[in-house]
Amino acid sequence: MLLEIENLKKVFRSGVRANDGIDLSIDSGEVFGLLGHNGAGKTTLVNQVIGLLKPTDGSIRIDRRDMIADPGLARRLCSFQAQSQVPIDGLTPRQAIELLGQLRGAAGADVRRRRARLVDALDLGEWLDVDAARLSGGVKRLVAFAMAAVAPGRLVMLDEPTNDVDPIRRRLLWQQVRSLADEGAAVLLVTHNVVEAERSVDRLAILDAGHVITEGTPAELKARLGAELRLELVVDPRATELPVSPFGRSAVPVGNRLMVGVPMDAAGPAVGWAESLQRAGAVEEFTLGPATLEDVYVAMVGGLEVRPAEMEESFDASAA
């Protein structure tokens, strides 16, 4: 394994236990997703790997070398796209990407060749020589990604790389994330966008309140949920009580929706039950579909705790 994190703990002076005994490992060639909602401890973990924060306890190793003892080496081995916007106002994307490549120690000709390839692949050509101060948030985010990818380290860490990016270029971005792994880097992807993560990661861990609450491939996690199908009920907002699932599976309320896990062989009865609820006026509409990683996420993290804005973003992304 390229990155090995063991029993990582970070307790801030305020007493907040942002990471509370995290074990993770990521191999070269792998895209690993770190999911969790705001405050779950994702960015704290990344900041410890890159040496911006010092762990309270535990170990972080890249290629068996101790990154806590040598944060300078950590910065050389990792390239990083931060969640905040990069400070490049005044620079053009061409200048920003090439400067970063050279700062990472790559030769000028290699940097220019790779910059040209990334700009093409992300369809950024029309902004190549425009001052970043005049670029939209989404385009800047793509430039920040190109800065992390132009001379990638052994480990590439991307913190919410698709924020503000339009749906078409999001796809282009995901292809480039995959290319980074195919070229041999380990990619650690931090996101709260579950729908996109399902399509893009090889393995993932869900972080909640500083703990890894589950880890595996998207298929393994869905199998662990034990429900192959998802029945989504849109409940009458005036209803005082939610329908009780007859399937003995998870039923998680999210806003005015109820997500009910349903086994494959119960598809018929599930539709019948939903129709009867609809006729009784308890449910406005319903859909039955395959269970998604989002269902796993919602079931594990708890639907009520997921902030509505995040869920909307996930739904929007799935619609796109």
Place this chain on the structure above:
Amino acid sequence: MQALRSYRLLVTWQSLRKKAYLPLMMAVQTLFSLGIVLGYPLLFPTLDRTTIYLIATGAPAISMVSVGLVALPQTVGEAKSEGSLAYMRSLPVPRLAYLVADLTVWLAIVVPGVVLGVLVGAWRFGLDLQVSPLVIPAVVMVALTATCVGYALASVLPYMLTVIITQAIVVFVFMFSPLTFLPDKLPAWLETIHRLLPIQAMGEVTRGTIAPNEFPLPPGAFLTLAVWCVLGFLVTYAAMTRRA
């Protein structure tokens, strides 16, 4: 070699970032100097010779102090609060190279205002300044001390506190610091405070090298600046390399 290469690239990065503000900064600094040089005679229509020289040599000092202790801490504080300083700290470059590169760019921003201030002052009052060659180390030392102390302020304090304190510094520097007047004009307690702070020494080396025939250059002034400069640099460097 690695450090030098990083330094060169970071100077390029930081100057490109600040290039949009450079004309504005120069304009503001020139206005500072103009304001002082042209404004004082309006307040006090009859100025004696010493006062005229104090104003003409104090203007560039104020200009350097205001960039280093006001504009710089506000900019660095903002970079800290919006996360861009953390991004720069995540780059695979020696932190020292980053800090020295940033200080270099700030020094470059300060110098035009200094030169303009002196020229405008000399023209307005028809002065014949016998500028000492020591003016170069003096200007570098004053600007470097101001930027290092300003950087240290922003590194240690939360952003909002930095903004409030720099506002207080503006009033303190303009009204209660011996830059355009001599320290003996101050109440005794403030004179004592100024013997410890670097601002008085900044005024002394500026006027002592721009107008050496008018003002003595106290031997300890450069030393006071050096102490503050090193102190500011060390505090900043410690904050820059610290892992919370």
